[in-house]
Amino acid sequence: MLDLLFKKKPVLLLFVLFPILCGSIIMPETDFLEDSKVVPGKLEFIRDSVRFEVTGTIPIESALSPKNPKINVLLKSSENSLLFEALELTKNVGDYSYNQSFTLAYEPWMEGAFLEIQFFQGKKALDEPYQKKVLARGVITTPLLAKVGKVNYDEPIPQVGLFISTGIMDTDLSRSKEFLIKFDAGSSTIKMNSANTQAIADLKTFLTENSSVLSFKITGVQSPETAEGSSSKLGMDRAEAVNRLLKESNISIRDSLLEVSSRWNDWFDFRLLLREYEKISTQRKDQYYAVLLNELDYQTQSQALRKISGFNQVASDLFPNLRVAKIEVVAKPLLGLNQAQSMILQKALEQSNGNSELDMADWAIAGETTPRLEDKAKIYSKMTELFRSVIPYNNLAVVKMRLAQRTLDQEAKDALWKEANELLYQAAKIDTNPYVLHNQGQIMVLQGKTWEAYKKLSDASVLTRNDNFLRYNESLRGALDILRGDYKLATLRFNYNYTEPKDFFNKGLAYYLAKDFANASLSFEESVMAGRNYGYGFYGLAMIAAESGQAEVALLQLDRAIHSSELLYQKALVDPIFEEIRSTDEFFQIFRPAASKKEN
Template sequence: MLDQLFKKKPVLFLMLLLPLLCSSIMVPETDFLKDSKVTPGKLEFFRDSVRFEVSGTIPIESALSPRSPKLSLLFKSSESFIRFEDIELTKKVAEYVYKESFVLAYEPWMEGAFLEAQFFQGKKAQTDPYQKKILARGVITTPLLAKIGNVNPDEPIPQVGLFISTGVLDADLSRSQEFLVKFDAGSSTIKMNAANKKAIADLKSFLTENSSVMSFKITGTQSPESSEGKSSKLGMDRAEAVKKLLLESNVSLKENVTEIKARTNDWFDFRLQLRGYEKLSTQRKDQYYAVLLDGSDYQSQSLSLKKIPGFTQVANELFPGLRAAKIEVVAKPLPGLNQTQSALLQNALNDNSASSDLDLADWAIAGETTPRLEDKAKIYSKMTELFRSVVPYNNLAVVKMRQAQRTLDQATKAKLWKEANELLYQASKIGTDPYVLHNQGQILVLQGNIWEAYKKLSDASVLTRNQDFLKYNESLRGALDIMRGDYKLATLRFDYAYSEPKDFFNKGLAYYLSKDYANATLSFEESVMSGRNYGYGFYGLAMVAAQNAQTEVALLQLEKAINASELIYQKALVDPIFEEIRSSDEFFQIFKPSVTINEK
């Protein structure tokens, strides 16, 4: 029968047989998305948006392939998604070409999202793509790490708002200062020369003016000279010698705030000296930093430094500054009301009278020295009845701001911010004051209104030359510069002597985003040294190490960072900065919870 069919209708027979023959031949499937790419290769947050370009080609195989081609994008996370309109395809001789730019207003869910190209062909109503390709995973949101006063779970509550000081007391701002006691080469004996006498005298003067000591560190250091030795014994002897001298000079050293330590075989202090050394060009300094940050051991770095032209002169001028013991003190003044004044204060608080035997300065001191926010609120509230002054309105507003920081209820938080803003408005009607503008700006920052906040903070800086105020105001302004994408400008905002790890971190962030990795490293290290439980300094060091392809260093610093904060832990899991090392077993090993002996 088949023979007869073949003889009578051979064409029909071939048509029936052709599909069977074709199905047995392995034809490679065309990868229509092979050339599809996104620029930049890693999506980044910049200012308030995510900007990228998608481009590529789709090969034309024949008149029927691809058939009715369509290309679209999907940006999706577990929380939300954006499906874009089809990308326009321009037909050429042998391919379709496409290039399209996108600007997305950033939303938090985008940080863990992926960008996927989806190719369709065939029926127009088709919902499942013919091919898919992930172009990018996550969004780099490094600028959003800037510390601006937001409260995060399992982290200390940031201090926000600035009280107006009477000038007698500045209880809200701590003051830090360094004093250097120098030694002869190889010696731990203190010679009371003019420089050392002045250092001790300046220290005593500082402690007299700032009697409440919060931190007192004595660090013995050694230069890399052979006469200084290779162990930390000389450095520790120097630190102990300074401690003994201070005790003999009637300087009180409270054990709970005093730290005695030594540093040796460490180029950290030398790097700090290089920063302020003006006899080297920027290019020459970069040579030094390239050695000091290459991750090699101390001895290897020492040999490499000696090969840099002019090192002998630099060593002769800087090494003597390392034969020393550095005293670092963080303290604040502690005045207050006497017994008689305290009694008058209590009478006034319990009385409905519109007068008081205490003046404005006495009331202000009472408010500033009272530790509990509830007591401050009572004092400043009473002051608004007694005095027409910016001080009580501003300071009561700060109390409201700090109470808002301590509540988890969003409605209560918003109510307290509203009350604080109303008080600041009343203060502004009495007089123009930089503290009022700063506090208005801080509330706007916490409410997410970055641009209006920046104007308030800028106006505040114009109104005063008070260095303590500027240090605080400019640090917040610098954090906003980071978020606004003005990274170079941000680095200029942090030209102050800070003591808080968050300020050092923000400074390092500004340098990192400006691609000045040497200064970024120094600032992140200072953040770590000022607060080892503050994980963001370690995270910054991990970012620099990842940028420099130092995988082992990055993993080491990242492990310290994620152990300090749950927020950092979650961020590190999706941060594209660590994409190159995320596939390694070592990366996921540091995220595994530790197992105790009893659990084994």
């Protein structure tokens, strides 16, 4: 019947076949999103927002293709998503074009999100797009790495707030000193020659003058010389020998403060000696540092160093100084009230009246020298009853701030911040004080009020030229400059002598974001040297290596970073900075040991 119909009316056959022919000829398989792109290619957090532009064209291949096109943009993570309104399309002769800019207020879920463009066609609303394409994965949130005092559960609690000090316990009272016990080549036997005898005598004098020991490290070191052996045993034997010598010399250190270790096949100590070596030019030193900082293995670095002109003379001068055990001590004088004063203080704390035989300076010293925050709170609280002064109000506020750092309960934390702010308000009524302004700014930072905090910290800097205060205040101010996107200005804030790894890291971060990678590398290296267990310095070095295309170096540094901090471990998995190396087997290899460790 159909055959007969088609024979009589061949036009009808053509009409039936036409849609099929159109489908195979006029509607080929087309990648309608082929030239879709996002600018910048990697999304970035800048000044509390994410800004990008989506552009592209949809080719028009015939009158029937495409049908009623629509372009959607979706930002999506495992926990949240944001679907934007359909892009406005401009119909041209051979295509539809689109170009649209977006500015989003940054939210934490966006860091691990991906940006997807979707193509729909047809008159009916469809749930699934005809085609889709990922334009970008993750958001670069490097400025948010700035250390501003926030607590991460797997890291040491950051110290926040500044006490107004009498000067008795200023930070410069904590002193660090290094003492060297020297050995013959290949030996771990201590000879009590004049140099070693003097070192022990100097150590005893130092501990007598600074009886409050904060840390005590003994590190056995080996020179790269052949006579020093081919294993790390010699370095540890030297460290243990020194430990025994100290006990025999009646130098007793608590086990909780004592750290005994060794270094072998490590150019760290050689690099320290090279800094003070004056027999070679600065240009020649730069050649050495280029090798020492390239993060290649010890043997490769050793071969490269030996090729530098004049190395034999440098080795002859410096290597003997590496046949040592280093004693590194951080200590301070033990200060405070005498026994009689302490009894008067205790009696005053137990009484409800507003009288005291001690003057304000005695009370302030008692507050400073008391180690427990709870005891400080009692002393400063009593002082607010006895004296009309900024000091007790400010210092009690700092106690509240530091207690807030110790709790994970946000409600309790908010209550302590509120109490601290009320105390600071009372202090400000008595006098305009830079410490009060700094502490108000620090609380605002922790509450996420970045712009208000910056104003407080800026006002604080104007009120004093005290270097110790400015070192802390400008460090926090520089960290806020990073968050505010003023990277070059941030680099100017760190022109102080820092000792904390976090400050060196913030300084490196400022230089990194300002694209000054040379100074950034030096600062991250200083962060590592100030705290070898502080992973952020290694993360910074990994970012620089990734930026310069040094994949192997980036992986080495990243390996060290992620095993020191859970936050860095999670961040590295989504950070677009490492996108080019994330697809490699080597990248996931460095995460496997950490995963295995967690399972065990």
